[in-house]
Amino acid sequence: MKKRILISDIAKALGVSVTTVSFILNDKAKEKRISESLTKRVLDYVKKVGYKPNELAKSLRTGKTKIIGLIIEDISNPFFGNIARLIETKVYEQGYRIIYCSTNNDSEKTKELIGMFNDRQVDGFIITPSEGIEETISNLIQSNVPVVLFDRYLPEVETDYVIADNFQGAFDATVHFNEQGYKRIGLVSLYSDQTQMRDRLGGYMKAMDQFKKQAYIKKIQLDASEAEAIDELHEFVVDNRLDAVLFATNYLAITGLKSGKKHNYKLPALIAFDDHTVFKLHEPAITVVSQPIEEIANHIINILLLKLQGKAKAIKHLTLPCELKVRESSILKR
Amino acid sequence: MKKRILISDIAKALGVSVTTVSFILNDKAKEKRISESLTKRVLDYVKKVGYKPNELAKSLRTGKTKIIGLIIEDISNPFFGNIARLIETKVYEQGYRIIYCSTNNDSEKTKELIGMFNDRQVDGFIITPSEGIEETISNLIQSNVPVVLFDRYLPEVETDYVIADNFQGAFDATVHFNEQGYKRIGLVSLYSDQTQMRDRLGGYMKAMDQFKKQAYIKKIQLDASEAEAIDELHEFVVDNRLDAVLFATNYLAITGLKSGKKHNYKLPALIAFDDHTVFKLHEPAITVVSQPIEEIANHIINILLLKLQGKAKAIKHLTLPCELKVRESSILKR
DNA sequence: TATTTAAGCTAAAAGGATTTATTAAGCAAA
DNA sequence: TTTGCTTAATAAATCCTTTTAGCTTAAATA
Structure with a gap:
């Protein structure tokens, strides 16, 4: 059981500062005017020893977890299972992971789940809202967490959603x-x-x-x-x-x-x-x-990603035609 | 958007140290001989202001995330969807959450997923292994991460698994x-x-x-x-x-x-x-x-929880009868 | 009286990264 | 000579907890 290698180990081994290594690893070498030769030396070494940063420490510092909370009625229902699958594949490509739970339409459980995911500091939410969670969702939105509802929406809450017609x-x-x-x-x-x-x-x-x-x-x-x-x-x-x-x-x-x-x-x-x-x-x-399951999934992801990048302009209400x-x-x- | 309340805020407000508050919140008041009156005062205040610890900071310090990685062939297949649902419900009761991804039986993706979940420091893994990932799983086990396989196993790897007969x-x-x-x-x-x-x-x-x-x-x-x-x-x-x-x-x-x-x-x-x-x-x-889907799910969880608590004795190979x-x-x- | 022991609490380190503010050296201009 | 500006890098602060090691004070023991 070998010890995990840290960014400080890299710095020490190469005789440079932790800061420098961090800048290089976060693609800020140019911006921070680190010389190309040093950049290469660091990257080569990092690759050689297979260093991977501690994601928890990263998240703690940056406030970003790269995790999306999926709160869904029932993962074993093929309709939701299929959407979950599509969503998962799409966000995976963007480096996000999914943490999920089924609500069984139980609003108490839904509230609890939202709370817990929020404590875990997920970067965004995708939710099939059950009734009676208007306030919970509103709080979420007020604290600036990106939220996209789907399959249904909450008329009293101004938020993005994607539903079928x-x-x-x-x-x-x-x-x-x-x-x-x-x-x-x-x-x-x-x-x-x-x-x-x-x-x-x-x-x-x-x-x-x-x-x-x-x-x-x-x-x-x-x-x-x-x-x-x-x-x-x-x-x-x-x-x-x-x-x-x-x-x-x-x-x-x-x-x-x-x-x-x-x-x-x-x-x-x-x-x-x-x-x-x-x-x-x-x-x-x-x-x-x-x-239109695939379209629904696509739109959910697109909206959420825009919000995560802070590029979302207006609130979007999408109603897609059924066939x-x-x-x-x-x-x-x- | 109100600022998050920290453990130090609590300590300051009550005129005690952060250490004391932490001990009390982690049920170590007795063990650490904190007086009952103070304990109560702290708990009451915490409840009043609705303080919730930052789980990321907690995880960083303790090394525990209370998250289990579920790596499954295909969440949209009802067989797996149902097992996922049962597993999720069971671990939820124990305070664990599930982070999942589908592999589609692609071994490269599986390896990548295991790596990423490991970087995220999940506490344990539940995996339907695809072929050719023997080494990845072995490494996991060698680094002492609890792993339970199900639906199939890897003959060359000595690890717990739950399968049907x-x-x-x-x-x-x-x-x-x-x-x-x-x-x-x-x-x-x-x-x-x-x-x-x-x-x-x-x-x-x-x-x-x-x-x-x-x-x-x-x-x-x-x-x-x-x-x-x-x-x-x-x-x-x-x-x-x-x-x-x-x-x-x-x-x-x-x-x-x-x-x-x-x-x-x-x-x-x-x-x-x-x-x-x-x-x-x-x-x-x-x-x-x-x-026997329900039994399979139960056994997976039981074994995993034992391992998470360090109480697992021997490696378990469970083969449950089909009907x-x-x-x-x-x-x-x- | 001096020394233990225990109760009750706390300062500071640790966990592992990112980011802000700063430095040192070299060179050009005033 | 002094000032100012780049370039290339870094020390230290920060994120928010848990945990180690230790500090008072008072009572008990020798």
Whole structure:
């Protein structure tokens, strides 16, 4: 177990000062007028002995950790997992690392996480905010920490966010159902006032209102067990004799599919929010309102990097269009 | 933007020394014989002003960061995503945080990641090792950093690991095929010498040898595109007139399903390694060799925490049994 | 009375970098 | 000779804790 080599060791070995070595290593040789010969000598030696600075000491001094806090609803949900993966790859190229935690939409946990990440002095935050953390986020922003929200936003907090056009997505899906000739079109959502849920509901309602059709809306408790949800969905579809259902999240749609399997009833036409392997492979394949995952990730990173470099000008609210991927599940067979 | 409050501010405000405050905050009041009245006075004040120590300074001094490096093949694969989620939840309770990166099985990236996490002085590592990183891991272990491998291990490196019993799992699956009366049983795996792949192949071979049956083995390139893989699988199944196929990973099996859909041929009986929502919902439901994800996560954490506390006695090699979850896809209908 | 012992607290070092302010030497101009 | 300006480098301060080693004071023991 050999001892770590320090910048002072380098300085001593070469008979120069620590300052000089530090300047050279931080690309300030030119600016600080260190001679080229010495610069080369130091760099060669550093390479030879494989010196790597202590990042903690560096961070303590500079206040920068090169770490980004990713606070996400649930890393095991493919939608979030995929975004996490894209984000991670992108920031990696810029020398940043990700420290993450899942919130499970628990606002207490979210607050705690933000606090802890902040104590760890992450350089910036990427957050899927749960409800009731407006103040926490505001404090963050007031203390000048770069924050980008995604998937949903907090109307009362002025901050950058990147979301999908949930309203239009739900609207389009509902219109599609109507065009296909479905009569009794339901929506399955969650007991949640988060903006993405509110907008999906809104898009559905707007379309239904336009068609002068009765709305059928079923909300599931956030903390309901899957078994409970399965039964509730069965009841919802059968009792209302629905011939088409729009699901506000991928896992709700999956629960719907399981419900059909368990209670062995014929599923109505289906559209799910967020694509998922299950939907592509299902027989019939499930139509989805697909969010532009890669674009979302790209925009999040771009905004955050600008903010980290202090180059961000105005606050950005980005709403990216969804794509309705029509598959068999929403086509009426006559 | 108010200034951060420091431990020296507390000391000054109360007219005591920084040392005293530090002792009290680190639960050493008793040990260091600080009077109870002073202890209380300090704690009350700290609470009142909401002082939180600078974790970077703390880490610099103590050498502990309370961060664990999770280096995982692919966070967007539900198998890994789920394990990540479980690990994260467990270590969170112990005050640790996770910093992670996906390797995509790229050994160069893995080496780089280990190096960077090490520079950041993570307290311990959880790694799904890719091939060719034996030396990197050895160095880590020699410098006394706690490391736990999972999903696969490195035969040449003496370190703790937690894996599923891949050999037995594949063996059981193959036996099950045979019992069901399938004649031409194939295996789809990867061009990879990682232990989990080797063992799954081994289990399949042992069973096939016992039954004196010809083996049909198709390996896919790690870097093959999904489209290529889909076509290759089609060819493999049809050309060999296979009536049963065991897939060595969940995504290979999914590719297999897609292959059936694309080329519109009747799929043989199927068994997949690792469960996945797709398999539960598929029509017919897919039989799987399911890994005990929760147990795996628990054991990883337990071992790591013991090592972090310096209480680990011997090196642990844990091999946990898989469960064959028989569903419709592997039942021969007569 | 002189010396230990214990209680209660603290000054200063250490951890390892970055950054500010300063110096020393050499040369040109006044 | 003095002043001023470059160039090339450095000493020391700083970031904020924890921890080592030690200092008072008072009571207990020899």
